[in-house]
Amino acid sequence: MNLFDPELLDRCISCGFCLPACPTYALTGDEGSSPRGRITLMRALDTGVLPVDDPRIREEASFCLGCRACEPVCPAGVQYGQLLETWRDLTWTGRHRPVLARGLMTVAARTALLRLLGLVRRPARGPAGGPVSLMLGCFERGLFPGVSRAARALLPGVAVPAGQGCCGALHAHNGESAAGEEMARRLGEQLPGVVVTTSGGCAAHLATVLGRERVHELSEHLVATGPTPVGEVRVDGRRARVALQDSCHLRNGLGVAAQPRALIAAVAELVAVPGEASCCGAAGTYAMLRPRDSRRVLDPKLDAVEAAGVDYVVAVNPGCLRQLQTGLRRRGSRVRAVHLADLLVHAAGGRPLPRPRRRALRAG
Ligand code: SF4
Ligand code: SF4
Numbered sequence: 001m002n003l004f005d006p007e008l009l010d011r012c013i014s015c016g017f018c019l020p021a022c023p024t025y026a027l028t029g030d031e032g033s034s035p036r037g038r039i040t041l042m043r044a045l046d047t048g049v050l051p052v053d054d055p056r057i058r059e060e061a062s063f064c065l066g067c068r069a070c071e072p073v074c075p076a077g078v079q080y081g082q083l084l085e086t087w088r089d090l091t092w093t094g095r096h097r098p099v100l101a102r103g104l105m106t107v108a109a110r111t112a113l114l115r116l117l118g119l120v121r122r123p124a125r126g127p128a129g130g131p132v133s134l135m136l137g138c139f140e141r142g143l144f145p146g147v148s149r150a151a152r153a154l155l156p157g158v159a160v161p162a163g164q165g166c167c168g169a170l171h172a173h174n175g176e177s178a179a180g181e182e183m184a185r186r187l188g189e190q191l192p193g194v195v196v197t198t199s200g201g202c203a204a205h206l207a208t209v210l211g212r213e214r215v216h217e218l219s220e221h222l223v224a225t226g227p228t229p230v231g232e233v234r235v236d237g238r239r240a241r242v243a244l245q246d247s248c249h250l251r252n253g254l255g256v257a258a259q260p261r262a263l264i265a266a267v268a269e270l271v272a273v274p275g276e277a278s279c280c281g282a283a284g285t286y287a288m289l290r291p292r293d294s295r296r297v298l299d300p301k302l303d304a305v306e307a308a309g310v311d312y313v314v315a316v317n318p319g320c321l322r323q324l325q326t327g328l329r330r331r332g333s334r335v336r337a338v339h340l341a342d343l344l345v346h347a348a349g350g351r352p353l354p355r356p357r358r359r360a361l362r363a364g
Helices: 023-028 035-046 055-063 080-091 099-109 111-121 138-143 145-154 177-190 200-210 218-225 248-254 258-267 291-307 318-330 340-347
Strands: 132-134 194-197 215-217 241-245 312-315 336-339
Touching: 023 291, 035 055, 035 080, 055 080, 080 177, 132 145, 138 145, 138 318, 145 218, 145 340, 177 200, 194 200, 194 218, 200 215, 200 248, 215 218, 218 258, 218 340, 241 258, 258 340, 291 318, 312 318, 312 340, 318 336, 336 340
Parallel strands: 132 194, 194 215, 241 312, 312 336
Antiparallel strands: none
16 A cells, blocks of 8 residues: 555564663563564555554554664664654544543644743844754743843854744644644744754754755854863762753754763763663653553653763753652652753853752652
8 A cells, every 4th residue: 555655664674683772662572562563564564464454553553653773773774763754643633532632732733832932031132144053842832931042142143043933843743744844834934954853853853854064953063163161060060960861853863872871971870870872752742642651661761861860860851850850859759860061060060950869758
């Protein structure tokens, strides 16, 4: 039937190298919840062996985090993220799209509403024009406007055009890939020159539409063009111990992993934590749509962060930041989650960071 691009679907050679990298396979041990198993389901859908309303087809399209950890380990170069977008285009149509996702997509598609959010929370603003533009992500505008201000402080002279729309990643990952592509294209027209974003997820989506050379996530932009970070982050009279939570799409989609680590190491003691490269369970709308599964993915990660004795865990994506902050607060952890932009600005003598608590309020 060619519901999927045959060139993409036929690339999988069923070797299974991707299974150990998949967080949902780690949870269930079930082949159907692995990348290879899901590609088998896509093939069954493509050939008409299973209908689109088959419960397993719908469940696995939803259970998948979309983290793309299966891509870098795949010897055949399967572009699983693109296959998943098509799969959700087919299965998350009309009433089958989760209500919450529908609501968020409606908000994100309305530029006027985004502008209102910006006005209420007063995000960073700057003169329009110039060779480098800062993208104000819609999630960030609503929840973390300080991150945009910090990014602007790190990028003197950056243009921050007002009235920016959404990049469309939300749509692309929730069953409306054509709309997601169109929104990215429109945003590209609004933002002159190189587009810098503080969101790994937005960067990966924008790069697929605007081209890799036009889109920079903040850490890669700073490492490529900026001066070495100045200052130091200190806690209790010593250099702060800081871990990184990778952004899945930034790491697995764009191959950016060394840059945020280099920036952290310049201003603090970088601490490697087991599992730091795997998904935190935020995964776009996943934490809201499947909170129980999201916590099953997150909890062992927070255990590892706490066991490592760090003061801060740094996120490079606002969704991950919210997920980590919520999880750490829930367990009364002493560890604080902050965005990389905030960490660097604080090191340079800017806005204070939340202080790590002296000890855990309660265990578990
Ligand atoms: S997706 Fe890649 S790694 Fe996984 S089974 Fe297919 S070819 Fe092998
Ligand atoms: S995107 Fe993530 S959760 Fe989905 S199949 Fe790939 S590794 Fe597993």
